[in-house]
Amino acid sequence: MSNFAYFLFFMQRNGIIKMVKVVSGMESVYIHIPFCKSICSYCDFCKVLHHGPWVTQYLNALLLEVNDRYNGEPIKTLYIGGGTPSSLQMKDLKYLFDILKKLDLRELEEFTFECNLNDLDERLLQFLFTNGVNRLSIGIESFQEEKLAFMERRHTFSDALQVMDLARKIGFTNISLDLLYGIPGETLKDLKKDLDLFLKLQPDHISTYSLIVEDHTKVGNAGIIPIPEELDASMYEYIVSKLESKGFIHYEVSNFAKEGKISKHNMQYWNNEEYYGFGLSSHGYIQGIRYQNTKSLTSYIKGKWLLKEEVLSKEDKMYNEIMLGFRKLEGICLKDFFDKYEVNLQEVYDLKGVLRQEEILYADGHLFINPRYIYVMNEILIKIL
Ligand SMILES: C[S@@+](CC[C@H](N)C(=O)[O-])C[C@H]1O[C@@H](n2cnc3c(N)ncnc32)[C@H](O)[C@@H]1O
Ligand code: SF4
Structure with missing residues (x-):
């Protein structure tokens, strides 16, 4: 960015001048939707139980934030994550997609919408497809009853099969599934069963996460002990070799994609490129400034979204380049x-x-x-x- 562009940006951020939009290159956008229909025992993400009136107030604030922050760049990738964006009711979804009209999406290449398996029915999938979503990221995590009970999640393999069939019929050609492993009591055999079932669903992309027992979650408060490190390592090794043998490219520590299905949005992060983050707890990196939004829903709804921001030095940028870049294989x-x-x-x-x-x-x-x-x-x- 030129000094002049930075000068304008600085003046605008500090309220010295208004209405100046500094348009640079293509950008990515992340939007956080913090609502979930139920709260999983292990989850430390920024989320709250779905409550209709809060959703409307939240979207009102989101609209204000987008209007305030966005400088009009063409958007290359868009990721709506959470929480659980698919937990929104149809009227709220329509409102959310109206807010997206504020963005220049004419050159959009990838549009991911994060979903919980239990929320997905024909009406929702059709709505998403018709409105430009071309990548679904679905939280499934496991099909083993004991694992699901631990996580406080409920679904069956046939639920997943139905949703995948429906999504494919509607036209989705890029579907990512999340798998969680390393649940206390889980054996390598359990993981193998899970992975086989995941593969039967023929996803285009799989993200695998080893359980982190986080403080302030239900499992953290219960003093749950993580699985031994050696077991965790052998589970990871198994996942890598199994998925590679099935034609997945292991392109990032936790991510595997079929040819042509590497997540462009996540690559933007790992390449240390700039992106907007809108919504509760989101962080962004725009015009050399890293910022983080508040995690307080009350503050966010009041329009006080910013928690902190920092102008990065060249050293900071190089540090981030290393931290992020080495995550890519x-x-x-x-x-x-x-x-x-x-x-x-x-x-x-x-x-x-x-x-x-x-x-x-x-x-x-x-x-x-x-x-x-x-x-x-x-x-x-x-x-x-
Ligand atoms: C936002 S959620 C995915 C969408 C949706 N909310 C759902 O859960 O179905 C993102 C992913 O983070 C993973 N995750 C959350 N808490 C985790 C933890 N403590 N350790 C490892 N993975 C975790 C979940 O398994 C989930 O797949
Ligand atoms: S894992 Fe997903 S559904 Fe469960 S609480 Fe976290 S964000 Fe919500």
């Missing part, structure tokens, strides 16, 4: 790094040790974490940073 392109920061990555960070230990590898102009060590990636990043 392809790693970091050295030329791109140089083009962005006008300095060689190896001059900024001492990589000799991790290269010698083969924790980081080099090939085709990219530095990447040795896939054998991806599981302990955080420790390697600490060594570098």
Whole structure:
């Protein structure tokens, strides 16, 4: 961004001038919908139980935030996540999609809508498809009764099969499923059964998460002990080898995609590119400024959405580039790094040790974490940073 553009942006943010919109390149947009029809025992996401009057007030505030923040750039990827966006009633969904009309979506490539399996019926799927959603991300997590009971979620494999059939008939060609593993008591055999059933649904993309026992969740408060690290590691290893053998590309620590179905929106994050985040608890990175929104629904509804923001220095940006870029299996392109920061990555960070230990590898102009060590990636990043 030029200094002039930054100057205008600064003046506008600080209320010194109004109505100046600095339009730069293509951007991505994340919108958070915090409502859920029920609350899962393990979930630490920013969410509240669905309550009609709050939804309307929330969407009113969301409209104000979009109007205030958005600078008019064409949007390349749009992700509506949560919470559970699919928990909204039809009238609220229509309102949400009216708000989206404020964005320039003429060049939109990917539009993801996050759903809970139990919310999906023909009417909702048809509405989403007709209104431009071209990627569904569905929380399924498991089909094992004991795991589901632990999570306080309820559905069957036949529910999922029905929804997948319906979605395919309606025309969705890009469907991602979430799988949760590492539930206390879960065995490798349980995970294998789950993964086989997930594959029967023929998703285009799978995100796998190992359970994190978070404080202030029901399971955290109950003092649940996470599964042993060795079991967690062998589960991860199993997932990687099974999904790769079925033609999925392991492109990010927790994400697997069929050819052509890598999530463009998430790649925007991992490539350390800019994006807007609108809604409760969202964070964004626009014109060199990282910001985070409040997690208080009351404040958000009152229009006090911003929690904090920070103008990033070149060092901060390079740090983020490393933290995010190494999550991708392809790693970091050295030329791109140089083009962005006008300095060689190896001059900024001492990589000799991790290269010698083969924790980081080099090939085709990219530095990447040795896939054998991806599981302990955080420790390697600490060594570098
Ligand atoms: C916003 S939810 C997905 C959509 C929808 N709300 C649902 O749950 O069906 C995003 C994902 O985060 C995962 N998640 C939430 N809390 C987690 C935790 N403590 N550890 C690991 N994954 C977690 C969930 O399993 C879920 O698939
Ligand atoms: S996992 Fe999904 S449905 Fe469950 S509480 Fe969290 S956001 Fe809501």
